[in-house]
Amino acid sequence: xxxxxxxxxxxxxxxxxxxxxxxxxxxxxxxxxxxxxxxxxxxxxxxxxxxxxxxxxxxxxxxxxxxxxxxxxxxxxxxxxxxxxxxxxxxxxxxxxxxxxxxxxxxxxxxxxxxxxxxxxxxxxxxxxxxxxxx
Numbered sequence: 262x263x264x265x266x267x268x269x270x271x272x273x274x275x276x277x278x279x280x281x282x283x284x285x286x287x288x289x290x291x292x293x294x295x296x297x298x299x300x301x302x303x304x305x306x307x308x309x310x311x312x313x314x315x316x317x318x319x320x321x322x323x324x325x326x327x328x329x330x331x332x333x334x335x336x337x338x339x340x341x342x343x344x345x346x347x348x349x350x351x352x353x354x355x356x357x358x359x360x361x362x363x364x365x366x367x368x369x370x371x372x373x374x375x376x377x378x379x380x381x382x383x384x385x386x387x388x389x390x391x392x393x394x395x396x
Contacts, residue, residue: 293318294326305335309342327353 265276267283274283282290297316301307304315309327313320326332327342333353334342344351346360356364 290322293322294331297323297326298332301332301335309334328355330354 263276264273265281266273267286268281269286270283272283272285280287293316297312297318300312300316304312307315309320309323312318313323323332324342327334330353335352342351342353343349344357344360345355346363347357349357349359351357354361
């Protein structure tokens with residue numbers, strides 16, 4: 262049994278997996294997520310700070326949900342979220358589409374199937390002769 266303190270409220274709880282928060286705080290976080298998600302649907306051109314203020318949620322938490330791709334902004338213009346590779350504004354995740362393709366291609370190239378060496382050519386036999394071992 263793994264007993265830990267909740268990182269949000271400090272209560273002791275039985276930790277199983279995932280973030281180090283108690284079930285009550287996890288439920289509250291999910292309610293906040295649904296509230297932010299609904300607000301973004303109804304107000305598509307709001308910034309992260311405006312959304313955080315309206316929903317009374319921490320800006321860092323909204324950015325985390327965006328990085329996890331649980332939320333998506335309506336446009337990348339004026340977004341505070343940028344690609345970790347090239348710095349281009351993005352709507353969600355950690356990388357822009359071009360950098361995702363580059364990373365994917367690099368991974369595919371690194372795990373490409375090894376090429377087999379060329380097989381030696383078989384010599385044509387000089388007739389149909391039967392061979393016996395030990396004679």
